[in-house]
Amino acid sequence: MAVKTLTINGEQYSAQEGESILSVARQHNIPIPTLCHLEGLSTVGACRLCVVQIEGIPKLLPACTTKVEEGMVIHTANEKLNKYRRMIVALLASEGNHVCAVCVANNHCELQDLAYEVGLVRVRYPYLFPKKTLDATHKDYVMDHNRCVLCTRCVRVCDEVEGAHVWDVAGRGINCEIITGLDYAWGNSQTCTECGKCVMVCPTGALFEKGVTVSEMEKKKGFLKYIITARQKKEWVSISND
Amino acid sequence: MSDIITISPVTRIEGHAKITIHLNSIGEVEDARFHVNEFRGFEKFCEGRLLWEMPGLTSRICGICPASHLVTSAKAGDDILSIGIPETAEKLRRMLVLAQWIQSHALSFFHLSSPDFLLGFDADPAVRNIFGMIAHDKEFARRGIRLRKFGQQIIEFLGGRRIHTPWAVAGGVREPFTKEERDKLLEWYPEVRDTALLALKTIKKVHETYIKEISCFGNFHSLFVGMVGQKGEMEYYGGNLRIMDSAGNIIADNIDPREYYNHFGEASESWSYLKFPYYKPLGYPKGIYRVGPLARLNICDYIETPMAEQERKLFKQLAPTTEAVNNSFYFHYARLIELLFAVEKVEELLHDPIILGTHVRSKAEINKMEGVGATEAPRGTLFHHYWVNDDGVLQKVNMLIATAQNNMAMNRTVRQIAMQFVEGKNIPEPILNRIEAGIRCFDPCLSCSTHALGQMPLEISLFNHQGELLDRRVK
Numbered sequence: 001m002a003v004k005t006l007t008i009n010g011e012q013y014s015a016q017e018g019e020s021i022l023s024v025a026r027q028h029n030i031p032i033p034t035l036c037h038l039e040g041l042s043t044v045g046a047c048r049l050c051v052v053q054i055e056g057i058p059k060l061l062p063a064c065t066t067k068v069e070e071g072m073v074i075h076t077a078n079e080k081l082n083k084y085r086r087m088i089v090a091l092l093a094s095e096g097n098h099v100c101a102v103c104v105a106n107n108h109c110e111l112q113d114l115a116y117e118v119g120l121v122r123v124r125y126p127y128l129f130p131k132k133t134l135d136a137t138h139k140d141y142v143m144d145h146n147r148c149v150l151c152t153r154c155v156r157v158c159d160e161v162e163g164a165h166v167w168d169v170a171g172r173g174i175n176c177e178i179i180t181g182l183d184y185a186w187g188n189s190q191t192c193t194e195c196g197k198c199v200m201v202c203p204t205g206a207l208f209e210k211g212v213t214v215s216e217m218e219k220k221k222g223f224l225k226y227i228i229t230a231r232q233k234k235e236w237v238s239i240s241n242d
Numbered sequence: 243m244s245d246i247i248t249i250s251p252v253t254r255i256e257g258h259a260k261i262t263i264h265l266n267s268i269g270e271v272e273d274a275r276f277h278v279n280e281f282r283g284f285e286k287f288c289e290g291r292l293l294w295e296m297p298g299l300t301s302r303i304c305g306i307c308p309a310s311h312l313v314t315s316a317k318a319g320d321d322i323l324s325i326g327i328p329e330t331a332e333k334l335r336r337m338l339v340l341a342q343w344i345q346s347h348a349l350s351f352f353h354l355s356s357p358d359f360l361l362g363f364d365a366d367p368a369v370r371n372i373f374g375m376i377a378h379d380k381e382f383a384r385r386g387i388r389l390r391k392f393g394q395q396i397i398e399f400l401g402g403r404r405i406h407t408p409w410a411v412a413g414g415v416r417e418p419f420t421k422e423e424r425d426k427l428l429e430w431y432p433e434v435r436d437t438a439l440l441a442l443k444t445i446k447k448v449h450e451t452y453i454k455e456i457s458c459f460g461n462f463h464s465l466f467v468g469m470v471g472q473k474g475e476m477e478y479y480g481g482n483l484r485i486m487d488s489a490g491n492i493i494a495d496n497i498d499p500r501e502y503y504n505h506f507g508e509a510s511e512s513w514s515y516l517k518f519p520y521y522k523p524l525g526y527p528k529g530i531y532r533v534g535p536l537a538r539l540n541i542c543d544y545i546e547t548p549m550a551e552q553e554r555k556l557f558k559q560l561a562p563t564t565e566a567v568n569n570s571f572y573f574h575y576a577r578l579i580e581l582l583f584a585v586e587k588v589e590e591l592l593h594d595p596i597i598l599g600t601h602v603r604s605k606a607e608i609n610k611m612e613g614v615g616a617t618e619a620p621r622g623t624l625f626h627h628y629w630v631n632d633d634g635v636l637q638k639v640n641m642l643i644a645t646a647q648n649n650m651a652m653n654r655t656v657r658q659i660a661m662q663f664v665e666g667k668n669i670p671e672p673i674l675n676r677i678e679a680g681i682r683c684f685d686p687c688l689s690c691s692t693h694a695l696g697q698m699p700l701e702i703s704l705f706n707h708q709g710e711l712l713d714r715r716v717k
Contacts, residue, residue: 102295102299134290134291134292134635136292137633139607142292187633211605213295213416214408216416
């Protein structure tokens with residue numbers, strides 16, 4: 001496989017052909033914020049938080065889905081990128097009902113962490129306060145659409161890792177919503193194996209264990225690396241809780 | 243030509259309110275009203291949320307007494323789960339409620355009311371506040387602030403933070419208590435006990451100084467409602483309801499708090515967002531009742547702790563044996579007796595080895611579709627009533643708040659003080675302050691009672707008999 005040479009933030013790096021910009025950046029500890037991306041799941045480029053600026057290309061491109069090319073000159077952080085990232089987090093905050101103070105995932109939420117990371121101090125868009133529901137029909141878990149950012153991690157982990165494909169996305173635009181099966185109540189799902197992987201990969205308080213209270217829902221994502229490595233390489237790795 | 247006077251906003255209370263005084267055509271006070279002009283709608287927006295979230299959600303009703311809402315909500319949750327909580331959890335919850343009493347009662351007396359008592363109702367309003375108190379008697383103010391801190395410190399040790407801790411949950415509490423925390427509190431105890439005694443000594447001097455005010459600060463007949471323990475002792479966490487009339491007769495006893503709605507109704511008036519609860523058998527407005535420290539001191543047979551019990555006996559002597567203590571000014575005295583009780587009781591609990599237990603949370607599924615939680619909050623009996631579906635999603639919420647239950651009594655107090663002191667269209671500031679002080683006897687918490695956005699303070703308007711505004715004061 002051919003090696004590509006590229007420049008990120010003024011430093012030269014080499015990468016394998018077919019690798020994503022995000023992958024290269026992660027290997028060299030160059031911070032790029034992400035939300036829908038999760039190591040071990042397929043890449044969808046849905047959230048656009050990982051946008052980077054590539055010289056010679058007029059629009060910003062997502063680092064997770066853009067492959068490296070020879071001679072690319074990439075900028076991962078500047079005022080323009082920060083402004084766009086802040087805007088994306090602000091839009092996510094304004095289109096859901098994210099009430100951190102009483103949320104089960106408070107202090108353990110990737111959306112909250114991102115807001116801190118991009119320096120979001122106020123949301124200048126009007127909050128939509130959508131009328132969303134909460135599905136508590138499952139005996140162990142709850143889906144709260146109010147807190148969902150439609151990252152589709154739950155859809156992907158259920159399909160790609162568990163193999164059950166319980167989750168899907170229905171609707172269009174602002175009316176998009178995660179559904180169970182053909183829009184059944186979760187408790188009536190014939191396919192759900194009750195494994196809880198979707199709950200653990202969810203970045204916010206949208207999916208959580210029944211019975212937890214404010215700030216109690218900590219997501220443990222270490223299992224993903226463990227399972228994927230074991231399957232692909234027939235190797236066992238230790239579980240970390242990152 | 244009759245007039246209306248408005249006091250707006252009312253100062254040194256928790257929440258936003260105004261008072262209007264209505265004069266008749268010859269300039270005499272005809273009526274006076276206490277208006278609460280905030281609205282929040284907590285009961286409505288909790289619908290659709292999960293039962294387990296409710297303690298965290300409802301504690302956000304108030305920044306002064308979040309612990310009371312937290313524990314009451316957790317108890318309603320216990321009821322729906324049909325669960326018995328571990329003994330350690332119950333004792334720790336009890337300690338949280340007492341800590342809430344200590345910090346709230348200390349705030350009411352030292353920060354909000356003592357400026358009137360020690361600097362005088364006629365003192366310059368610019369200094370008649372906690373800062374004026376610090377200038378007047380630094381040590382007294384410091385001790386009051388430290389006493390409140392003691393209550394807040396217990397809450398922080400138990401719940402991890404002083405305000406809006408999510409620590410109590412349906413089924414128990416989230417974290418156990420530690421020996422180190424217990425020892426720190428025990429070390430602090432002698433100081434807070436002495437401060438509680440100092441506060442009692444101070445209020446007794448006040449009783450001798452303000453005889454004219456005491457005679458008309460809400461001195462009327464009403465029922466008294468609160469919870470008592472199985473043996474008739476003062477209760478703050480569990481117990482059953484007791485209702486007493488103004489003559490000191492127990493007219494209903496041993497009522498399960500779950501049955502509260504059979505006994506109490508809620509009326510509304512167009513001029514206030516705060517509802518007017520009443521005792522159903524007597525109807526509205528005859529079923530006026532008071533809750534809180536004055537009611538609790540009246541209805542209980544005894545207090546378990548020795549120093550507070552001694553004070554209770556003195557309190558009883560304030561009224562003839564054929565009457566309950568009907569004067570609302572004595573809310574302050576009753577509050578300070580409760581403060582002493584809370585301090586003594588906390589010490590007793592701190593010496594109980596069970597509070598260091600580590601099993602503090604029971605778990606269960608939804609076992610009932612409806613549940614009620616009730617505790618004695620600093621301002622009176624607090625009820626949370628939830629209806630859920632099979633999955634634990636809230637279908638309906640009703641909360642009956644202590645301050646709301648005192649609403650009719652507060653209105654009557656305002657009217658009585660206005661009639662005693664207001665003469666003519668122009669009201670001097672010290673008279674306005676007396677009217678506000680009448681409200682402060684009840685230590686109202688308006689953000690709680692309307693579940694409304696809490697902002698300070700009070701406004702008074704003066705209207706003529708045709709409803710035209712003649713004078714308005716905003717503080």
